[in-house]
Amino acid sequence: MNSHAVVIGSGFGGLAAAVRLRVRGYEVTLLEALDQPGGRARVFRQDGFTFDAGPTVITAPYLLEELFESAGRDARDYFELMPVDPFYRIMFHDGSTFDYFGDDERLYAEIEKFDARDVDGYRRLVEHARRIFEVGYLQLADKPFTRASDMLRVLPAMLRLGSHRSVYAVVSSHIRDDRLRQAFSFEPLLVGGDPFRTTSIYLLIHWLERKWGVHFARGGTTSIVHGLLRLLGDIGVDVRMNAPVARIDVRNGRAVGVELESGEVIAADVVVSNADPSYVYANMIDARDRRRHSERRLRRVRQSMGLFVSYFGTSRPYPDLKHHTIVLGQRYRGLLRDIFQRKVLADDFSLYLHAPTRSDASLAPPGHEAFYVLSPVPNNRSGIDWSARSAEYEERIMRSLEQRLLPGLTSSVVTRRVLTPDNFEHDLRSVDGSAFGPEPVLTQSAYFRYHNVSDDVAGLYFVGAGTHPGGGVPGVLQSARVLDRVVPDPVVGARAVGASGAGAVRAPRIPRAAGRGVDLR
DSSP states (O other): OBOEEEEEOOSHHHHHHHHHHHHTTOEEEEEOSSSSSOGGGOEEEETTEEEESSOOOBOOTHHHHHHHHHBTOOGGGTOOEEEOSSSEEEEOTTSOEEEEOSSHHHHHHHHHTTOTTHHHHHHHHHHHHHHHIIIIITTTTTSOOOSHHHHHHHHHHHHHTTTTSBHHHHHHHHOOOHHHHHHTTOGGGGGTOOTTTSBGGGGHHHHHHHHHOOEEETTOTHHHHHHHHHHHHHHTOEEESSOOEEEEEEETTEEEEEEETTSOEEEOSEEEEOSOHHHHHHHTSOGGGOSSSOHHHHHHOOBOOEEEEEEEEESSOOTTOOSEEEEOOSOSHHHHHIIIIIOOOOSOOOEEEEOGGGTOGGGSOTTOEEEEEEEEEOOGGGOOOHHHHHHHHHHHHHHHHHHHTOTTHHHHEEEEEEEOHHHHHHTSOOGGGOSSSBOOOGGGSGGGSBOSBOSSSBTEEEOSTTBSSOSSHHHHHHHHHHHHHHSOOOEETOOSSSOOSTTOEEOOOOOOOSTTBOOOO
8 A cells, every 4th residue: 555645625725735646656535524625616506506606716727737737637628718808807986997908008008098107107017026926936836935944045035026015015116096006906805915914925916817817717616626526536536525624643743644523533644734724723733732833823823804705696697797897995995904904894895796607608597697796804803793794794785786887786686695704714614714814914924824844743734825825726726736845755555654664665756747747547
């Protein structure tokens, strides 16, 4: 029997980790607490409508393609990506709109509508974003930050790029128009960050979108999840749903397996967690086995904001909509302060409206439209009682959409459901109902974020939004790439309890072949 790896959670990070470990020769068991795969990227099917529960923006598709190539497969045989144009439409409170295109000619024309002087400013901004991308993404995203020296090595480059400044501050230094400042600074919200406090390293998101585009998967993001699930079946990974893990079994400082809530114990040489590291350390590992991550230290972690999401279907289409629409409220800085710092539920809001049937009509019955609308809200450290506030908050959002964007909405809604931070906390085991793990401020990034290699327990590793490099689909997929640098090669003949020593034979590392990679068929 080869070395055995257990992966906890089937979000994008867990799915990618399972592929990478299996390709390297591990026997792999993937455990999912819910009744379907995907984690935040699961799906809701209701009354003939298909709603992606979570991520809807796919960037850096090469990260998905290389997963399939590593197993000798072609991603195009498993799912289909479609480019979205424009990437986003941004609607401001005064009724003006800005379409964020991927090509310079149309994008410059949009900028000129607001302030022609900002075209040159944008050129300088995007060049700065490119330089950040080349350091923060190409050089660092798939590198582990497990020692202080790892951080010290890159600190000079980060300081030269102004990483101590916020995204909004850097954007404002290049852009004059207040509306354009909002348009080019909102992207940290896609990974759980406040643009006024998130390190400008995250300007790399802008260049990442410019470089590889924004995509949507035919059938919804869930089609990618199920494509990865099918790949795991093809290469021999044991995938189990309805298998919540209660604790990680630690002996002599090493993870040797997991215990399910059912009482079943599964032995392992390697444990990889796609679950929220804050939750794992606090609830799955005994205090005596985690000297570094004490209760006091865990309480000091500043979690990202929560999300309120309403999924709804209408009996009429809205053909003038774009696929992605950012609906900004009258306040920008003040609203973000209410969400991240004051942690109060404001009377106003800014929204992200996802209209997937603009790209794929099969996600709703004929003549109907599927939507989800997302509102950033405080996480559950706010004390908001969502059982009492949810219905009223959703109605306010729907009325606002009807007035600003979707005429006749309330009379045409035929199905709906909501997610609140309570669902993130209880269903997804996300501490404080956070949607993205620790907030991506400088003091919680890279070395200062949860490490991919556990500091407390040998043989325990982390992937997903809560660890380096952070949230968003590209960040999560990159966290699984880090495993190839930190997880040891499998051992042939191990007894799946971390066995090594005399008589153990180390399996050869599977070569990183060019092109299609290693064929496991």
